[in-house]
Amino acid sequence: MLKRMFVAADPGRLRLRSAVRAVLGISLAVAVCALAGLALPAVVTGGLSALLALFTVTDRTVRGQAVTTALLPAVGLPVLALAAGLHDHAVPRDLAFLAVAGAGVYARRWGPRGHALGTFAFMTFFVAQFLHTAPRQLPEVYAAVILAVLASSAVRFGLWCYERRLPVPVVPALPGGSGLARITTRQAVQAVAGGAFALVVGQLVSGERWYWAVGASWWVFVNTSSRGETLVRGFRRVLGTFLGIGAGALVAVPLHGATVPTAVLTAACVFGIFYTAAVSYSWMMFAVTVLVSLLYGLLGFLEPALLLLRLAETAVGAAGAMLAVLLVLPVTTHATTHAWIEQAVRSVHRCTAEAAARLAGAVDADPAPHVTELEGLLARVRLSLSPLTHPLSPLRARKARARRVLALLDDCAREVRGLAAVAADPMASHDARLAAACARVEAAVHALVAPPAAPAAVAVAPLSGHHLEAEGALAHLHGLERALAELAAPVRTSPRAPLVAA
Template identity: 40%
Template sequence: MKAAGRSVRTRLRDRVAASDPGLLRLMAGLRTVGAIALALLVLRLFGADVTHLVAGAMVAMVATFAIREKQRGAQAVTLALGLPVALASVTLSTLLSTRVVVGDAFFVVLIFCAVYGRRFGDRGTTLGLIGFQVYFVSLFVGAEPAQLPSLYGTVVLAFACSATVRFGVVATTSAGVLQRLRQAFRARLAQLIAAQIALLEAGPEDVDKVLESMREGTARLHETALMIQSRLEEGTPDQSTARLVQRRIADAEIAAERLGLLLLTARSAERADTLTLHLPGAVTPLVDHAPAQDEAMAKLRRDLRALQALVLRPPAEARGTALAHLRNRLLGYRDEENLPRAGAALQDVFRGIGEAARAVMGLRIALDGPQDESDDSPATARSREELDAEDAAIDAGEERAAEEEPTGLRRPTTRAAVQVAVGSSLAIVGGEFLSSQRWYWAVLTCWIVFLNTASTGEILVKGYRRVLGTVLGVVAGIVLAGLVGDHTWTAFALVLLFVFAMFYTAPLSYTLMSFFVTAMLGLLYTVLQTYSLSVLVLRVEETALGAACGIFAAALVLPVRTDRRTNELLGTVLERLVDVTEGAVDQLSGGPAADLLDTARELDQALGDLRAATQPLTHPITPMRARRDAAQYVVALLETCAYHARSLAATAELLPTHPSIAADPRLRGAVARTVRNIEAIAARVADEHAAVEVETGPSIASLLEQRADGMPRYGRITGRVLRHLERLDEAVVGLARPLDVPVAAPGR
C-alpha cells in the first residue's frame, strides 16, 4: 500500500511538473497572492481604511511581480532600491494630481524614463516598472496630499510584506528551480515517449492525431531544455557542471526526437521526413497497414515502456535489480548481435532505443550523481565508460566577444521609449476627453502593449488580446459586483483568487490574463464604492483608446515593421546555423575541437526569438492566409535544420572520447554546398536584390570519394552523419521557395 501510494504521488508530481516546468507559474502566483494577503492582514490590524487597503494590496503586487533577477541577493538589492523609487513616485503623483498640465507632462517623462531604463538590464526594467505602476496606483485610489504620511507607511509595509513572502514564506533558490526544471524535463520526455508508443499502436485513421501529440511533445520538451539552459549558470556550482548538464539534456532531447522519427519511418511506406515532426498540419506519411503483432513488435512495445520507466523512475525508487535489468537490455541494442530479427527499419528503431537508453543513463548520472554499477552488463559498462570519458573531456571553453550594440535611436530601448512617450501623450489627451477622472486607463493600456514587444505586428496582436480580455472581464465584473455587494472581505478574497489566476495564466494566454485583471479591478471599484456599469464601460473605451494610441505610435514613430524584424532574426538564425554546421563537420573531419555546446545553444535561442517574432504572422485572426502558411513552413524548416545541426554537433562532441568514431576528412567537402546555400539565402534575406541562387545536385552521400580497396565507403557513424547532412541540405533547399531565392538546376 505504501508503494502504491508513492506511485500515485509520483505520477501526480510528474504531471504537475510537466504542465508547469519548474513550478514557475505556481510560485509566481503564490508569491504574489501571499504578499497581497499579508499586506491586507497587517493593514487591517493597524485599522487602515479601504483606500489604504487597496493601495497596499496593489503596491505589494507590484513589488512582487516586478522583480526579474534570478539570484536572491540581486533580488534583495533591487527590492531595496525600488522602495525609494516607489516613495518618490507616490509623492509626485499625489502632489501633481491637481496640476493637470504639469502632472500629465511629468507622467510622460516618467514613462519615457521607465522604458528607457530597460537598457540597463533587469534592474533598470524593474525600477522603471515600479515607478510607473506606483504612480498609477496613486491615481487609481485618488490619493490626496494630506494622505501622504499614511501612504508612505502603506508603501513601506507593502514592500516589507513582499520581501517577507519572497525570502521567507515562498522562498525559492536558483538551484531549487533548476532541480524542478530537471524533473519537468524528465516528465515531458516520458510524455513524448508515451506519444511514440501511441504512434506504434495507432491505426491509419488515428495517425494524424498521434502525430499532432508528438509534435506538441517535441516542442514542449525543447521548451523545457531551453528553460534549463537559461538557468544553468545560476543553478549549478561551477561552469563544468553546467556544461555537463547542458550536454546531457541535449543528448536526451536529440535521442528522443530521433527515436520518434525512426518509429514514424517504421510505420510508413517510406523514410519519414523530419519536417513532419515540426510542421503543424504536415502531410502524414502513408500508413496503410494496421500495427503488426509479431514477436519483434511485441518486443518493441515492451522496450518502449521500459525506456519510459527508465526515464521516470526517481533515484529513491531505483534500487534493486529490476531497473538495472531493463537498462542492460536496452543498452544491449547498441550492439548489432543483440538486435532482434526484423526488417531494417524496425532494427533501426531498436538501435534508436539503445541510443536513447544511453542518453537517459547519462542524464541520470548528470542529474542524480553516480549510480550503482554492481549489476552492469558488458554493454552497460562500455556505455558508462564512454560517458565517463565524455565527462572528463568537457571543459569551460572560451568566452565569446560581446557583440557591438546599436546606439542612439537605433537602440531598441531608446526607440521604444520614444514610441511609448508619443503613444502615452495621445492616450492622455484622448483619455481626458473620455473622462477627466479615469484617463489613466488609456495610458496604462498603451504602456502595457509595448511591454515585451519589438515590432508593430506584435503590438497589434497584443492590443487586440488586451481589448478582448477587457471586454470579457467587464462582463464578469458586472456579474461579480452584483453578487458581492457590500461584502468587502468577500471581494478581497475573490481579488486574491483572480490575482493568482492572472499570474498563473500570464505565460499561457495574454487574453486570459487581461480578463482576470479587469474582473479584479471591477471588484476593487466595488470595494472603493466607485463601481457602476458606466465605469466598466468606460474601462473598455479607455482600453481600446490606449491600444489604438499604442498601435498608432508603433506604426508611425520610428516603426519596426514585422517583416524587418523577422528578416533580422532570420538572418541571425542562418548565421548561427552555419556556425554549428561548419564547426561540427570540421571537427568530424579531423579539425580542432570547438565549443559546439554554446554555439548550438545560441542557434536555439535565435530560433526561439524568430518563432516569437512570427506570431503576428501566424495568428489565427490574420487575413493573409498564404503568408501565415509560408511563415509556419519557414519556421518548421528551420527547426528541422536546427535538429540536424544539433545532431551533428552532438556526434562531433563524441569524437575525442569514442574509439568507434573516427574522423573522416571527406566530410569537409560534403558540406560545402550546404553552407554556400545557407549563406546565399542569408544574403537574399538581407538584400532582396542580391544576385544569388541556391545550388542543387547529387546527394551528399554520392559526393564522397569511392574507396579503391572494395571496402564500404564509410562506417555506420559516418553514415548517420551523412543522413543528417543530406536532410539538412534538403531542408535548406526547401527554404529557397518561400523566401524567393532562385534554385539553380543541376549541372548548370
C-alpha cells in the same frame, strides 16, 4: 484561445510555480499591511506593489533579481511623491505622467533591470491616480510599498526560491544601436505620442478615469518590438478587457465588496495573471480586468457604468498606441523578425558547438544554458511573427512563410535538445563522422547569417572507426543540417514572394 492556455507547454512547471508563489507573496504582503493598521488605499497600494515586484523582475540570476527588487522602492517612492504633489495641478501632472511613461520605456535599453524599474515607476504614478493619493497619505503609502516589497521578497527569495534549482528561460534583447536606430528609443517616442493621444481623448471621455487610457496605451508597448506586434497586442488587450468586463459584471458587482469572497476571487485573478501571461495576453488581460473590478468593489466605487467606461478608455488607449506605431518612427515586422531569427540561428550554432565539445571530452563544455537561451529566443520569434500567423491576417503568402519558419526553428530546437541529452550521457562517444557533421552544421548556419567576428569553433577531434554511442548525436546533427538548409528558402528570399519548397 482557451484551449491553448491549458495545453501550452510548461517546462519545469515554471508558470504554475510562478502563479502559486505570486498568490502566496501578494497575500502575505496584503496581510502584513493590514496587520500594520494601514488604511485600505494603502493596503491596495501594497498589494499592487507586491504584484509588480513579483511580475516585472526577471533578471537572469537570483542575485540580480534581489538587487533589482531592492531598487524598486528607490524608484517608486519619488514617483509617488511627484504624482501626489501634482494631483490637483492638471497640466504639470499630465506632462509628468507622459515623461515618466517615456522614461519607463526608454529604460528597457538596460535590459531586464531597466524594464522592471521603468515599469514600477510608471505603475506607481498610475496607482496614485487610481487611488487619488494625496500628499498627506504619503507616509502610509510609503510604508505599504516597503512592507509589501519586503513581504513578497521573503516568499520569493526565502520561502520559495525555485530559480536556484531550475533553469529559468532568459528573455533576450535585440542588438542595440544609437539614436533613433535603437528600438527602445523609437518606442519611448511612440509611447509618449500614444500616451498623449490617450490622455487628451481619455479626458474627453472621462475627466475622472482618463488614466486608464494612458495605462492601456503604455502597456501595449511592453514586450513588443515592431508595429505588427504592437497592433496585435492592442487588439488582444481590448478583447481581454471586453471579456473581463462581462465577467466583472457577473461576479464583482453582486459581491458589493464583501471581504472574504472578494479576497478569494482576487487570489484566483492573481493566479490567472501569472499563469497566463506567457501564453495568452488576452486571458491575462481578462484576469487583470476582473481583478480591477474586484478592487473597485472593495473600495466602494463599482457599478456597471464604471466597467463600460473602463472598456471605452482601454479602446482609446489601444487606439493611441496603434496610431503611434503606424505614424511615429515605425519599426517594421520584417526587420525585427529577421533580427530575432538570426539570433536564434546563432544560438543553435552555440548549442551545437558546446554539445560537440562535450562529446569530444571537454568536461567544462555545457550546452544546457544555450538550450535555455534558444527557448527564450524562439518565444521571441513566435511573438514577432504573431501578426503574420494571426488568424485574421490577410497576407496568405507571408503567413505561410512565417509558419514554415516557426516549424523549422522548432525542428532545430528539438534536435538541439536531443543533441544536448546525448552529450550529457557519460557513455556517449564520438567518431570520425561527428567532425564532418558539425562542420556541415556550421556551414549551414553561416549560409543563413554572416559569421560573427569570432565564430564559435565546433571542436571535435576525429577518431578512427565508428562508435555506436555516437549514432544518436549524428542523427540530431543531420536533422539540424536539414532544418537549417530548408530555412534558407523562407529567410533569404523576399517576404512577399511565394514560398517555394527547398
